[in-house]
Amino acid sequence: MRAGRFLPGLAALFLLVFLLTPDSFAFLFRPLTRNNAPAIYHQTALLRLTVSHLSIVAIAVIASGLVGIVLGILVTRPRGREFLPLARSVTAIGQTFPPVAVLALAVPVMGFGTAPTLVALFLYGLLPVFENTLAGLTDQPAEILEAARGMGLTPLQRLWHVELPLALPLIISGIRLTAVISLGTATIGSTVAAPTLGEVIIAGLLSSNTAYVAQGGLVVSILAVLIHHGLSAAETNAARAAGRVG
Template identity: 55%
Template sequence: NLLVLVGEHLALVLISSSITILVGIPLGIWVTRPSGKNFLPIVTDLTSFGQTFPPVAVLALAVPMFGFGLIPTVVALFLYGLLPVVRNTIAGLRAVSGNTIDAAYGIGMSRFQALVRVEIPLAARVIMAGVRISVIINIGTAMIGAVIGAGGLGSPIIAGLVQDNIAYIIEGAVPAAILAVLADQLLAGIEELFA
């Protein structure tokens, strides 16, 4: 039963984190380009708001629209994990020297080529740090999904709180903590590859 809960928890985290990465990195890139520069304040405000808004409140709003289970939990985790990815993508790209970008243009690269071959590789470590933070946040926050039937390691914690049973709470909390530590170490190793 514990393996099923871990699998459900990992599914919540992997789905929400994948969506966060697929939206957050392109969004961060776009607002650092001339075409999206004017939207930078709006994007940073909205992503900041997404993290300051409690995930439980997002669930309360998402359940009437999406029902119970996986989808509202993924929506809440996506909104909560978006800020670190967008913020670090922006920070990483802004840290790339203008002289380096000019040199890329000087050797005949287009804007897109300079972005893909120069800027993103130089910003990759900072971007990966944002992904790492986002995934760790989602591992902890995914516990709330159990409240609306999404399963995961929050289920035994809620059962333990309702039944006043510390063993159930430990059954959910310890594996979640181990998952967070393992994910942190794995993503830190990937981050080092970009050093």
Template identity: 65%
Template structure:
């Protein structure tokens, strides 16, 4: 466990060092550049692109979480059960409709830049969060909710004090999956002038510079692994605490 944490800390430190001073790592990528091509991406700051990439993913995932959790809460209430098929269909739209197609449709309405990318990531991230929230809320043990009802809790109190806290690890698993998907998918936003790490990859593909392609892909891949592991650790912590409370 400690060895795994140490490895992650080292990887994170190397990533930060590379983003702050990429020229110091030129020797790693030099064999991949040929014919006098630049070794390190030189058409913008890798640190700025990374931060902007993460910001786009954060905004899209936050919006997707709010909408997906809200829909799941609605359809698990007696008054909203009839909307389950419609809500599931809406959540499925993002997964069945390719993000590239969403970008193509959004650009005429929203213009080039970040906005169409946010729309694509938002739609693509709905389904995992919605389905996990639905599973978490509907999978609660009957005695737990009955006990809360027996204590005189209102529907809102049961939702906020019992159902959502117990379902939180499952919901977070959906958020984790959605975040990792969005991290990778956000690279296509650069095709519509969004400032993401896709710029580095596209520049490498257009110039035949494999060093650029590897740099963009490596940053996205390392971020995905670190964020995935971080959210997984939070899930495990929440699950242990909920288990301890249940036994108490």
């Protein structure tokens, strides 16, 4: 149990040391190389690519999170319930339409770089946040909502002080899913010249250098675990605050 608490910290420390001094870990990746190929990717600094990768994911997750939450709120209000099927269809498009196809369609309009990647991640991340917001706002104890009405709270006050706090654990769960999915999906952005860790993986595939593929995948994997752990902790704290766990 105690070991489990220290593992995320150890993983974060390992990742930080690796990104700051990647050459000191060359011995781990050298067995994966062939014909004396470099063991560590140096064309672009791994730390720089990691920061850029996280920035792109953060922007996309914030955007899809805000839109998904607002849509979820709107369709659970009396005046917006008739738009629920439309909202579900729109948010589902991002999950059913492959990100690679979104990139292919966006590049002719937006050009190469970060912008098409942001569009693809934004669309791909909408559904989990929207559906979890919807579930959180519709599955609430009737007695609590009735008590809020009895206290004379306005609909806006009930939403802000009662409904959203109760729905917050599920909303954070949706954001967690979106963040982890986006973190892995962002690697394809390098196919359209976005500065992500996909650059390392693609370079490894093109040069048949498995060491590059492994280190790019390793960084993305550790980041995914850390983000998952952090948002899971936030979800648990929100559930405790809402009185949904002991």
